[in-house]
Amino acid sequence: MAEAAHIPDEAETRARWGSFAWTEENQRKANEILARYPKGREQSASIPFLDLAQRQVGAETQTQGWLPVPVIEFVARQIGVPYMRVFEVATFYTMFNLAPVGRYHVQVCGTTPCMLRGSDDVLAACKNRGLVKGGTTPDGMFTLTEVECLGTCANAPMVQINDDNYEDLDYDRTVAVLEALANGETPRTGSTIGRQTSCPEGGPTTLTAMVDANHDYRSEWA
Amino acid sequence: MPKLKVDGIEVEVPQGATVLQACEAAGKEIPRFCYHERLSIAGNCRMCLVEVKPGPPKPQASCALPAADNQEVFTTTPMVKNAREGVMEFLLINHPLDCPICDQGGECDLQDQSVAYGKGHSRYTENKRAVTEKYMGPIVKTIMTRCIQCTRCVRFAEEVAGVEEIGAIYRGEDMQITSYLEQAVTSELSGNVVDLCPVGALTSKPYAYEARPWELKKTLTIDVQDAVGTNIRLDSRGRQVLRCVPRINEDVNEEWAHDKTRHHVDGLIRRRLDRPYVRRDGKLAPVSWDEAFAVIKDRVAAAGSNVAAVAGDLVDCETMYAAKALLAKLGSTKLEGRQTGMAYDTSSLAAVNFNTTIAGVEQADAILLVGTNLRWEAPLVNTRIRKAIKKGAKVFAIGPETELTYKVEWLGSDLSLLGNLPEAVATLFGEAKAPLIIVGGAALKGGHGATLDFAKRFNLVREGWNGYNVVHMAASRMGGLMLGYAQAGGIADVTDAAVTFFLGADEVDYTKFGGFKVYVGHHGDAGVDHADVILPGVTYAEKSGTWVNTEGRVQRGERAVFAPGDAREDWTIFRALSEVLGATLPFDSLAGLREAMATEVPALRQVNTLVAFDWNPPSLDTAGQGSLSGYPIKDFYLTNAICRASPTMQRCSAELVHGETFAEAAE
Numbered sequence: 037m038a039e040a041a042h043i044p045d046e047a048e049t050r051a052r053w054g055s056f057a058w059t060e061e062n063q064r065k066a067n068e069i070l071a072r073y074p075k076g077r078e079q080s081a082s083i084p085f086l087d088l089a090q091r092q093v094g095a096e097t098q099t100q101g102w103l104p105v106p107v108i109e110f111v112a113r114q115i116g117v118p119y120m121r122v123f124e125v126a127t128f129y130t131m132f133n134l135a136p137v138g139r140y141h142v143q144v145c146g147t148t149p150c151m152l153r154g155s156d157d158v159l160a161a162c163k164n165r166g167l168v169k170g171g172t173t174p175d176g177m178f179t180l181t182e183v184e185c186l187g188t189c190a191n192a193p194m195v196q197i198n199d200d201n202y203e204d205l206d207y208d209r210t211v212a213v214l215e216a217l218a219n220g221e222t223p224r225t226g227s228t229i230g231r232q233t234s235c236p237e238g239g240p241t242t243l244t245a246m247v248d249a250n251h252d253y254r255s256e257w258a
Numbered sequence: 259m260p261k262l263k264v265d266g267i268e269v270e271v272p273q274g275a276t277v278l279q280a281c282e283a284a285g286k287e288i289p290r291f292c293y294h295e296r297l298s299i300a301g302n303c304r305m306c307l308v309e310v311k312p313g314p315p316k317p318q319a320s321c322a323l324p325a326a327d328n329q330e331v332f333t334t335t336p337m338v339k340n341a342r343e344g345v346m347e348f349l350l351i352n353h354p355l356d357c358p359i360c361d362q363g364g365e366c367d368l369q370d371q372s373v374a375y376g377k378g379h380s381r382y383t384e385n386k387r388a389v390t391e392k393y394m395g396p397i398v399k400t401i402m403t404r405c406i407q408c409t410r411c412v413r414f415a416e417e418v419a420g421v422e423e424i425g426a427i428y429r430g431e432d433m434q435i436t437s438y439l440e441q442a443v444t445s446e447l448s449g450n451v452v453d454l455c456p457v458g459a460l461t462s463k464p465y466a467y468e469a470r471p472w473e474l475k476k477t478l479t480i481d482v483q484d485a486v487g488t489n490i491r492l493d494s495r496g497r498q499v500l501r502c503v504p505r506i507n508e509d510v511n512e513e514w515a516h517d518k519t520r521h522h523v524d525g526l527i528r529r530r531l532d533r534p535y536v537r538r539d540g541k542l543a544p545v546s547w548d549e550a551f552a553v554i555k556d557r558v559a560a561a562g563s564n565v566a567a568v569a570g571d572l573v574d575c576e577t578m579y580a581a582k583a584l585l586a587k588l589g590s591t592k593l594e595g596r597q598t599g600m601a602y603d604t605s606s607l608a609a610v611n612f613n614t615t616i617a618g619v620e621q622a623d624a625i626l627l628v629g630t631n632l633r634w635e636a637p638l639v640n641t642r643i644r645k646a647i648k649k650g651a652k653v654f655a656i657g658p659e660t661e662l663t664y665k666v667e668w669l670g671s672d673l674s675l676l677g678n679l680p681e682a683v684a685t686l687f688g689e690a691k692a693p694l695i696i697v698g699g700a701a702l703k704g705g706h707g708a709t710l711d712f713a714k715r716f717n718l719v720r721e722g723w724n725g726y727n728v729v730h731m732a733a734s735r736m737g738g739l740m741l742g743y744a745q746a747g748g749i750a751d752v753t754d755a756a757v758t759f760f761l762g763a764d765e766v767d768y769t770k771f772g773g774f775k776v777y778v779g780h781h782g783d784a785g786v787d788h789a790d791v792i793l794p795g796v797t798y799a800e801k802s803g804t805w806v807n808t809e810g811r812v813q814r815g816e817r818a819v820f821a822p823g824d825a826r827e828d829w830t831i832f833r834a835l836s837e838v839l840g841a842t843l844p845f846d847s848l849a850g851l852r853e854a855m856a857t858e859v860p861a862l863r864q865v866n867t868l869v870a871f872d873w874n875p876p877s878l879d880t881a882g883q884g885s886l887s888g889y890p891i892k893d894f895y896l897t898n899a900i901c902r903a904s905p906t907m908q909r910c911s912a913e914l915v916h917g918e919t920f921a922e923a924a925e
Contacts, residue, residue, distance in 0.1 A: 046439075105439065118422035120438045127427040 043135045046105065053093075053104040062092050078115040082125045085111045085258065086132055099176070100198050102139040104134035130183070137179040140170040140217050143196040144184045149189035154206060158193050159209035174206035177218055191227055200225040204237075262329040266566055270856055277320035277331055278306050286333045287579055289342060289371045291349075291456045292408035293321035296512065297417055303349070303408050305340040308333050308416035315640075317341040339375075346376040349406050352387045352431075360404065360460030364471040368406065389434050389576045394424075396909045396920075397441030397449045397517050398460050404460035411451040419445040419515065420644055420663025430704045435459070445663075446637050446894055449520040453503065453513075462498065464906040466522050469493070473678065474500060479815030480805050482572045482733035482798045483518045483901065486510060486638050487618065487807030490519060492799055492818040499523045499799050499818055510811065513553070516637040517910060518894065523799075525904030527867070531783045532793040532823025542792065550791050551838040554757070557774040557793065558839055561756030563589030568597065568752065568764030568795065569743050570779065571732035571898055574803025574815075576848065576863055577761055578741050579855040580832035581820070582780075585759075587841035592752040594745050595738035597765040597891070601748030602702040603878055604739050608704075608871035609710060611641075611736065612809035613724035614694055615757065620645045626683075627655040628676065628709055630698020631889040633662050636729050636808065654683055655879050657886045671700060673882030676708040685816070687716045694725040699890045702728065702836065707878030719873050726875075729808055731890065731897070733798075736806035740859050740869070746831065760785050762795065764899045778831055780821070781899035794825035795898060801827045802848060804855075804862055810869040888921070 041048075049121040058066055065088060073080040086103060089111050093099025103126050126132045133141070142162060146155050155235040159182065166173050167180035188194045191203035193211070202213050202225065211230045231237055245251040261270045263275075264284035269279045276299070281288045291303035301322035308320045308330040317337055332338060342626065350372065357363045407426065412435065415424040423438045423445070436439045436445050447845045452462045465917040474493035481488035481502070489507040492499045502523050504515035519769035534550035535542040545553075558565060565588050580591055596602075604610060612677070614622070619642040632640040644664050647653060655666045656675050669675050669683065687693045691715055710726070712718070713859040730736065738744070745751035752758065753770045762779035768788035777789035798805075800821040804814050821827070826834075829851055836843040845851045856863035861870075895911040896902050912918040 118438075120425040121421050123438060124425045124427055128429045 049104045050073050053106040056093075056104075056107045056110045058088075059092060059095075062088055070115075078149070079117045079121065081115050082111070082117070082122050085114060086122070090132060097136070099139050100133065100137050100179070102109075102136050136172070139177050140197050141179045141181065142167060142214075143181045143183045143186070144227055145184070145186050145188070145192070145194050145196075146181075147185040147189075149185075150193040153192035155193040156203050157207040158195060161207045162214070165214050166209065167214075168180045178214070185247065188234075191231070203227045206228045260325045260327045260329070262325055262331060262332045263839070266332055271325050273749055275325045277308060277310060277318075277323040277325050279330070280325040280329075281308065281320060281331060281333055285886065288320055288333065290321060290544070291299040291371075291406060292381060292410060293466060294410055294413075294454065297410060297413040297454075299577055300409050300413065303406065304345045305342065305375075306393065307335050307345065311334050322605055342375040343377045346372055347380070347382070350376070350380060350522075351407060352381050352403075354386060354403050354765040356404075360401070360458040361399075361461040362455075366458060366889060367456035378405060383839065385741040387431060392434070392436040393442065394437045394460070395441040395444075395448055396906065396913055397463055397521060398443065399463035399466050400460055400593050400631060402436075402459055404457050405432055406457055407435065408456055409435070410454040411435060414451055414454055415443065415445065418450070418640075418641055418644070419447040421445040424451070433564070444914055446516045446518070446633065447514060447641070449517045450504075450514050450839065452561070455655055462501065462520075464524060464589060466516070469495055469500050475547040475818070477816050477818035477860040478505060479798065479800075479818060480733075480803075480813045481515065481519045482805065483516075483522060484636055485730035485735055485808035486636050487733065487811060487813050488515050488519050488625055489813070490515060492523070494799075494835045497819050497822070500527050501583060509615065509809065510813075511638050511642075514638055514641065517782070518897070518907065521906040521910070522901040522904050524906055525781075525900040525902070526799055527694070527822075528905070529903040530822050530825070530900075531780055531782055531786070531792055532821075532825050533794060534787075534824065535792040536787075537790045542786070542789075547793075547826075550793060551835055553791055554835065555838050557757050558588065561773070564592075564754075564773075565590045565758070566592035566594070566755035566773075567735055567761060568749065568763045568766055569593070569595035569738050570597065570760070570764060570785075571734055572735045572798060572803055572900070573738075573761045574787075574798065574801065575734075575741060575855065576611075576801075576803050576851055577778075577828035578738055579830075580829035580843065581759055581871045582741055582743075583760055583843050583845075583854070584832045584836050584839075584841065587836060587843065588839070590747070590755075591736075591742065592755055593741070593743040594749045594752045595732070595734060595743035596748055597748050597763050599767070600699065600702060601746070601750070602706050603876045605743040605876045606871070606874050607736075607810075607869075608724075608738055608873045608919060609706075609726070610728045610730075610739065611869075611871050611874040612696075612727040613719075614727050616642060616807075616808045617797070619643060619694065622646045622692045623649075623651050624687050625651055625653045626658070626687070626693075626694045626712070627653065627662075627666070627707060627884060628673075628695060628697045629657045629701025629886050629889070630696055630729055631657070631660050631662070631891065632698070632729065634889070634891045634894040635731050637696055639729060652686060657698075658888060660889070671886045673705040673884055673886065676705065690716075692723055692725065694727065696727045696729055698729055699731060700886050700888070704883040707880050708882030710875045710878060711880035713875070717874055733805050733807070734909050736808060736810055736869075737804065737862070740806060740861065741855075762899065778828055779827065779899065783899035783902060785802060785899075793831050794821075794823065795831060796821040796825055800825075804865070805912070806862070806869065808907055809886075812863045812865050812867060812869060818915035886902035900925070 069084045089107050090101040109119050112119045167178050172179045193205050194203040204227045213223050264281050267284040269283045278288050288306045290306045292300045299322050301319050306320045309316035310318050311330040392400045412424050423443050451460050479489045488511040493501045499771045507514045533544050536545045569578050653666045658671050659668045701722050713726040756773040760777045764889040766786040775789050776791045777785045778793045778795045780795050799818045802817050845854050895907040901907040
């Protein structure tokens, strides 16, 4: 993987994360997750547990979180499966970070629809803000990754930052989102131009007569 | 029983069979990489595509498609040919064209199948992907760029070996096969992934760059590293055995072999005894055969009939019989093979035999292991237990807890438990249809009678089923017992002999023997430290011999190479010595010896069959005595003279048993 981030030295990781255990609240969540699966099928909890663990690591390090090897092993022990099986899952899904990331993990979509709608500008905005692909800014605030389609093509271009999407971006609005995050604010998620979900830009383009009141179109059918 | 047509040939296959199996039944060859009869179906290489009607108008993976009634399968249509060529082209996209420097060359599935089913040229001019090498331990060498992700090794590790340490990480084009964090795979069966790998991604580390398969002479013989009697093929070039691979024998080893079987062969050319020696003034001096015999002659003349023979773990029946015949001529029956002092009752050999048979273990539904670490004592019996568990068997064990690669309920380590089982366990064995007990060497002392009593109480021996098993660790054991290499008091009964012949016996406590010691063996191991005369014999690879495995299966191996220097086949040593001693043995050929041996023990004539031991167990003390504190094998990789001389086995022992780490050489 060309952009593979650097995974810290194993001894260092083990020293830091060797004693990882659920917090009290996460323990409660973990019990709830485990209860969803029949006995003997604890392996099904691999993904939710890894997610929970990544979030806990994130909370402890003030970042989006990542999965150090000892934490993956902790999850494997929790559900009683061999380390390798959970390690495979953690490496398969790109949502699990195998290397430390910053406070905000900026995932810029660069697939065709977003590219046609200006994802190059979004990337340029990130670049000018000091973000480097595959790297974390020195202040530990942002990690930039270029990703493939995140399924928000109607509102292209878009970025996913941690759990939230920011859509309909251009250069300036991208800068604004990053600035707001850097200042500790929480910018409005979703479309940055105020469109409802993935509705047409600037209000309805079809069924316009129904915007204010019900309208019977049947008489107009040719 | 679905009936279907394959290329117009009507076949009937068992319920649950796949289309691929149906094609094979019809005699059609289906190329494949990921499919393997002994592993679960993965269906990810797509090489086995065939056309099936009725069904969607596209090629289908035959390995994962159940055969059904009225199917019509086509394996030679243009669609199939095209599909195979396409799959092959994709597989070769990222496969390096390094066949000339690849160890798999000449026995590579990908090579063979691309010749048979490939396009013959490539349209791909872009860069190929490269993958870093992974460390998998001292046995398996990896060149992961060659990997085609068939996942056979992953499935083998999980399903057969029971160590889930190999896996596929990342995904898509980045997918890589690796051991967990690139640590050594801690399985004694890891060498099998080398055979399973259809390409040259996993190759044998000790055998790397040693030879090409077509320049090797292949000899079929029997493994002597444990008492399972794995059927093997020795590949040799000139006078050296270069590698050892398993043969298929469904009754014994299926198609597996453990790492000691595979990689002890570099011990066959090291530390060898290649000339006779006589100890003079405390030092061993090389002498001629005549001189050595003359020294023995004087000693034997003085000893009269007070001579003994102690058989080592690796010797064949022929050697033991020749020694026995010589001793008989001299008027002695002091024969013993249980080197470590075991003295279990051998009045009925059925009571010390693996009666269920190795393959029979799979049928068991309740298994009790007593004092046996099967993973080290008989790894290929251990894999059968794993198969039994998959069919629903429950396993209990008495002995110190150890990792056996499957779920075991440890009852404790006191042998008195045999007469006092927990209620639930006793009920389970009482109700079991095919209950089984496996008694290890650790429990034979103090627990033999108790296990036989257990067999009686739970009716382990019933119509069509004998659930009483003793697992031995020495290849020579059952043959030795059949030939009378057992004294009532064990080895203590023979230590007072004035002259003792040691047949490759290296595990004996030599300090107990006060008399003159003649060592007939092949390696400079423990035995030579104490021997007064050394007569160089040959290893199992250098002689044709008969071995009886722990289930009483008589098997014969052939000679692969010739012995070094002045070493002679063991039975000829005894024949020559007998003439010097004036007690000439009545045979002067191997055939003659076998005839004489078979006259005395007729069962040894029946090669490849099980000896039928009658079930009439001796009445022994039924109380189990003592607590088990450990198992006889302390180090799996160093159990006999050959593997102790093998650098590969020493490395395995250091790394896998003693946890030493080795820096990898920079390449």
